[in-house]
Amino acid sequence: MAFFVVVFLSVVGGILAGDHFHSYMVGFSLATMAVGCCYWLSFRHTNYPQLALLMLISGFAVKMGITVFGVMWSLERELLTSPFVFALSYLFFSLVATYGYFKYREYLSKRIEAVKTSLQGS
Numbered sequence: 001m002a003f004f005v006v007v008f009l010s011v012v013g014g015i016l017a018g019d020h021f022h023s024y025m026v027g028f029s030l031a032t033m034a035v036g037c038c039y040w041l042s043f044r045h046t047n048y049p050q051l052a053l054l055m056l057i058s059g060f061a062v063k064m065g066i067t068v069f070g071v072m073w074s075l076e077r078e079l080l081t082s083p084f085v086f087a088l089s090y091l092f093f094s095l096v097a098t099y100g101y102f103k104y105r106e107y108l109s110k111r112i113e114a115v116k117t118s119l120q121g122s
Contacts, residue, residue: 002099006099009092013089013092019081019082023085023089024086025089026070026074026080027085027088028090030066030070031094031097035063037066038059038063039059039101040059042060043059074086
């Protein structure tokens with residue numbers, strides 16, 4: 001159900017952004033890329049739990065770096081026609097991407113547990 005709500009809101013947002021579609025798509029792509037890189041760095045499995053805070057800080061720094069670089073690049077190429085549409089798109093898709101990555105991680109952990117229990121039962 002949540003998936004359909006996200007798709008519906010994304011399509012409606014794209015339609016409403018009409019004249020500023022480039023700003024909408026820049027917000028979408030930057031948010032998805034930044035959250036993906038942050039997630040990949042922050043939640044890596046490591047043998048050293050002492051590095052968890054360092055991984056979180058480095059993930060945040062990469063997210064901010066990607067966002068700043070992407071905004072500067074988009075402004076240079078004159079893709080951001082509406083900062084308001086970009087900001088709303090970036091906020092919405094940051095939340096959606098974060099939700100999606102955590103749901104995916106939850107799904108993988110359930111699958112791993114199912115495989116472990118099936119192997120122990122054999």
